[in-house]
Amino acid sequence: MNGLRVVQYLATLAFLMAATACTTSVEAPAGSELEALAKSPNDQREYSTFTLANDLQVVLISDPTLEVSGASLSVGVGSYENPEEFPGLAHYLEHMLFLGTEKYPEANSFQTYVQENGGFSNAYTATDHTNFFFQIGEGAFDQALDRYSDYFKSPTFDKTYSDKERNAVNSEWSMGKSDDARIINRLRGVTANPEHPAQRMSVGNLMTLVDQGDTSLYSAMKDFYQRYYSSNNMKLVLFGKQKSATLQALAEQHFSAIANKNIQPPVVSVTGLTDLQSGEHIYYQPQKPTRQMVIEFPLKNNSSQWRVKPNRYVANLLSSEEPGTAAEVLRKKGWIDNFTVSDRPDYYGKDGIFSINIGLTEKGIAHQDEIIATVFKYLDLIRTSGVDSVYYQEYKAMLAKQYEDLQVPNPLNQAVHFSQVLFTLPAQHLNDAFYTYQQFDAKAVKAVLAQLTPQRARVWHISPEAEVDTKIPYYEGQYRVQKFDPAELDRWQTLGQTTELQLPAENDLFSTDKAQVVDASIMQPRQVVDQPGIEAWLVHSEYHQSEHGYLQVMFNTDLPLKSAKNNVMSDLVNRIFALQTTALRDKAGRAGIGMGIERPKNNHALTLSGYSEKHPLLYQRLLQRWVNMAFNEQEFTIAKQGFSDWLDGRAKEEPSRQLFTELNRLMVDPSWTDQALANALEEITLEDIKQYQKDLVSDNRVRIFAFGNYNKANVKEFASITQATMPNTWQKQDRYFAPVTKPVIGEHTNYRGDIAKTDNGLLQAYYSDDTSLDVAAQLFLLNSIFQQAFYNQLRTEEQVGYVVGSSIDRIGDYWGFILYAQTTNTELADLSDRFNQFVADYWLELQALDNAVLEQLRATVIAQINQPPGNFYEEYPKYLNDFYRGNDKFDTRARLIKAIKNTTKAGVVARYKALMLEQNAYRVDVELQGTQAAQPAD
Structure with a gap:
């Protein structure tokens, strides 16, 4: 059903909680x-x-x-x-x-x-x-x-x-x-x-x-x-x-009163992939510019072997990025940019699939035979030399450590997962099944490997260049199926003989030792480093003291916002750095350490998370690579193609998503159209990107945020590593925050664009020029009661759109209220009329709202904001928004709670009247007209 409504609600509540009841007396029956x-x-x-x-x-x-x-x-x-x-x-x-x-x-x-x-x-x-x-x-x-x-x-x-x-x-x-x-x-x-x-x-x-x-x-x-x-x-x-x-x-x-009809639960008894469906090429031209190869094998349903995990054993070896592995060798040649392995043994019920998912570069499109041959050669190496208890022991130890320090998931996600897998997994093992590795079962591993042979493969070729000839029933696009030629099997075997491969070495980043956990003494972010050009903040976990830490090192600069060209180069630099650090990130990830390169608030940032003991060592390695990045034409070409594909793909998103992309572009300054970014991409040379990186590391302010298992000395060490590694040309800057334009009350911006979709999309936004958190509190409570009524009327009763919703937005310190819909059957003018009519009609419903409903909602929202985070990774985001905004008091959450407590029905009603009815707002309309004719439903 309508997932976007849930996403919008969760995003709104998560944002407020980041920025920022009675128990039933029923008793259990005896016995x-x-x-x-x-x-x-x-x-x-x-x-x-x-x-x-x-x-x-x-x-x-x-x-x-x-x-x-x-x-x-x-x-x-x-x-x-x-x-x-x-x-x-x-x-x-x-x-x-x-x-x-x-x-x-x-x-x-x-x-x-x-x-x-x-x-x-x-x-x-x-x-x-x-x-x-x-x-x-x-x-x-x-x-x-x-x-x-x-x-x-x-x-x-x-x-x-x-x-x-x-x-x-x-x-x-x-x-x-x-x-x-x-x-x-x-x-x-x-x-x-x-x-x-x-x-x-x-x-x-x-x-x-x-x-x-x-x-x-x-x-x-x-x-x-x-x-x-x-x-x-x-x-x-x-x-x-x-x-x-x-x-x-x-x-x-x-x-208890749900009827028990004593039915026999349905079971699919037909095999999904028989021998007749093996040994095939499947060609598909994607709707978005994607280049991917999937080498897929039919797999007998071995879900019952979860205690010995033969599928995951093979997948771990196959997906390794260590030197000499298939993934590493293919990346070095510039043929692939992604290599993952997945298994779904019950995909068809009685049987399933084992998939090797490979992202192809443009260069790789011309070398698909060599890529296939390399994968088959690596599978042969695993068969002959890789079924070894040494790998089992390492993986078992990693799972055991993860389980011992398990980060508890969101309770609703956990409940949904449990209710799904209860059909196939004993209830007693819902929590530990993923981490259980009872013994090394070489026979089970070999049974899986015996199914991963060239003759049984189904090779998917997903790219704009794929040759297709058959329409896909009920869906857009075409495909083609072609049986393997016996000569192909011989060619793959011959090509594989020329490739030197090796199995992964022991992971030296993983340790079974338990690191010391620091005493939690800093419960509000505290600045522990204040030097020219560098600042560092530390806060400990209040609820989840453990070996885990989260470190973000931001290179704060206005460089990405100076031009469209710079904005594109900021993306390309990150893409290239991600390519260059793939092997290190893969090794660290297997050892329970997350590593990343991010772009928070248009800045660049290196991040580390997970077991903190080796964070100083890894940060030093990352920073040295970041500061001394070397560039070559191959990686530059891959990054440019990735960005171009991302732009093309964004233009093919569903209208409901494109609405928010356009709204953000209209509200954020500076911003550029996708066409302007595409034009800038064409102008960028390898020399440009080298100069951008040189300017980036030479002219910035380093802002460090450390959360969790670090003490002051650790954070000062991160600062010292930074000081020692940054270039001699480093110009140490003051903080930079992008300016935000104040909404002009009474102005109305209307954007209308054509999109290559069959559906239309409409968004109406109303922004206040009042920066107080009272506005945020009023709009959040308003949205909590408005959005279901809006959905019920326009979606359920009138069917003018499938995606129908409302949300709140924040641009700088300015708050807005948003209505949106995507429709297959309603013209934009008519949809706009329905929006306006509903806003007018809802006025009476809002005035008649029972105070008790608002009071209950207020109490619930405050309780949810105050709810302790369920795990380590849910705790630190509440500080990051204030960190990004330079609020050194880190008090937005407390002030928001106070504003919600003080919000009255009269305040909500008055805000609605002023913003929505009297148009005492900056109004933004985004209209997206689908230009493609609706295809028959077959």
């Missing part, structure tokens, strides 16, 4: 027993499982630090069970389910209730399951579960929405039909065994979701629900601050 789950020593959550009398398996996550609660329920049926005559039926049912129940008949009443209590909800349909999830303020959890669970007991499937939801599904299909990832997944079905259900279109559209003879779509949908939506085919996860016994009681109370 119920909970079984504890294995967990990391670093994990303070409590996990337990039990099964309801109706055979619904439940997992409970209890965490007293949470201020939100939520649920995820997966049903063990997905698109693979779609009837042949109704492609997309499972997805259509997912849309129809949440349109009222006998107890709560109003459509979207659950979503509205969740929104009013500081939460959100969504759903998705996969091949083998369908998932429904939500998160809400902890105090409203009991009532939310009453509403949520009712959809699995007595949904009404309101027939008045049947056609509307057909249109919604069609819009979702229309949005995704030009998305390369979706198209490739579709091709994996189209090119598979013709008897496998992957052949069928999974999403559905107006052509597939229609009555068939005497069988109506509506009755087929209800029959599908009755057939598969049984409690013994469901998995439920609840999370919250409530004790496990209380969560158990809530599960008993709300989910």
Whole structure:
């Protein structure tokens, strides 16, 4: 369903939390027993499982630090069970389910209730399951579960929405039909065994979701629900601050009445890839400028071998970037810019795929045979010399250390994941399955390698140059399949003989030793270095003291903003540096240390994260490479092509995403059109990029932010390394912050552009010139109640757009309120009229808002902002925005909480009236007109 709404909400709340309730008294029934789950020593959550009398398996996550609660329920049926005559039926049912129940008949009443209590909800349909999830303020959890669970007991499937939801599904299909990832997944079905259900279109559209003879779509949908939506085919996860016994009681109370039809859970018994689908080239011309080769092998479903991990053993060796490995050799030749390995053993159900994913350079397009030969040669080397317990011991030790210091994930993400994998994994091992490496099973590894042979491969050639001849059913683009020629197999073997390869050496960055953890004594960022041209700040973790640290070293300068050419060169420099440090970053990553080159706020920054013991050594290596970067034509060409492809791809994004790209360009100064950036790219020479890098490292202010397992001496060491490594020409500057233009109240900017898509997009933004956080607080609370009403009316009731939403924005210190939509069926002028009409009509609804709703929302939002971070990596972002903005008090979060506490309904209403109705704002409209004719739905 509508993922963008969830993304926008999460982004808004995360931004406010970075910048910045009562427990139910239900008791567990006597006699119920909970079984504890294995967990990391670093994990303070409590996990337990039990099964309801109706055979619904439940997992409970209890965490007293949470201020939100939520649920995820997966049903063990997905698109693979779609009837042949109704492609997309499972997805259509997912849309129809949440349109009222006998107890709560109003459509979207659950979503509205969740929104009013500081939460959100969504759903998705996969091949083998369908998932429904939500998160809400902890105090409203009991009532939310009453509403949520009712959809699995007595949904009404309101027939008045049947056609509307057909249109919604069609819009979702229309949005995704030009998305390369979706198209490739579709091709994996189209090119598979013709008897496998992957052949069928999974999403559905107006052509597939229609009555068939005497069988109506509506009755087929209800029959599908009755057939598969049984409690013994469901998995439920609840999370919250409530004790496990209380969560158990809530599960008993709300989910015990779901009918157990004692169904046999569906299982795909047909093999997805038979011998007939092996030994093939698959050519695809992507919609975005992508150059990729995927060497894919059919793989028997060995998911049950998770304790010995044969797939991951092979993948770890294959993907290594150590000297002499396939990835390193191919990079050095300038043929590839990316090399990853993935496995999905249950992709088709009974079987799956093992994939080697290779990003090709333009030069690499002409050397595909050599690339294939190198990969096959490396696989042969692993077969003959790589099945060795030494590699097992190293990987086992790495997993063990990661598990011991496990960073606990977001609880909703965790719940969704748990409810999905419960169908195939024992509940007791939900936490530790990924990290378990019970023993070295050479036989299992060899069994995997025996399937990774040239004769069984399927080689995907994804590039604009690919020769294609067949239309892809229901999706844009074309493809072609061609069987391997026996002469090709001989050629690959011959070419491989000329390539020297070697297996990776032991990782000297990994240590099983436990480093000393510093005492947490600096709980607010403190400046510990203040020297000409360099400053360093340190803060310790309040909640997650461990061996982990996060270091960002920013080279603060206005250089990237001086011209379009400089802006492009700032991107190219980072791309080249990323290419040059690939091997080091790969080795560090395997040892639990993250390394990166970033562009925060148009600056350049080196980052280190993870186990902090070797950060000084790695920082010194990185900085020396950064300051003394050498440039060659090969890397320069690869970087330029990457940037050009990125620009081309951005122009082919969905309209809903392009709306925000254009808004940012209009609001940020300086900024440049994509065409201006493309023109600048053409002008840049290798000498230009060398001079840019020289200027960059010679003229800046170094700003260091250190969080976590460092003491003052460590941070001063980072500063000393910097002082010693920077060039003699270093001109030490004061801080630079890009200026922000104050919004001019009463002005109206209207941007209209044509885009190469079938859909239209509209965005309306209203910016205040008031910089106080009172405006932020008012707009955030307004958005929390406005966006669901806006969505319900324009999307659910009127179907004028599939992506419909609202959000808040911040440009400098100025705040704005945004409405947006993407539509397949409405002209821009009509959509604009609907926006304006809704804004006018909502005035009465806002005035009539119950004060209790706003009070509950305020309490929930404050509780969520104050919620302790779940892991180390969720903690430091709350300081970074103030660091970037030069707020040395680091008090934005505290001031925002105070502003939200002081916000009244009268203030929210007055802000809405002034900003939206009286247009006491700087108004920005972005209109994107789709210029491509809609293709038939097949």
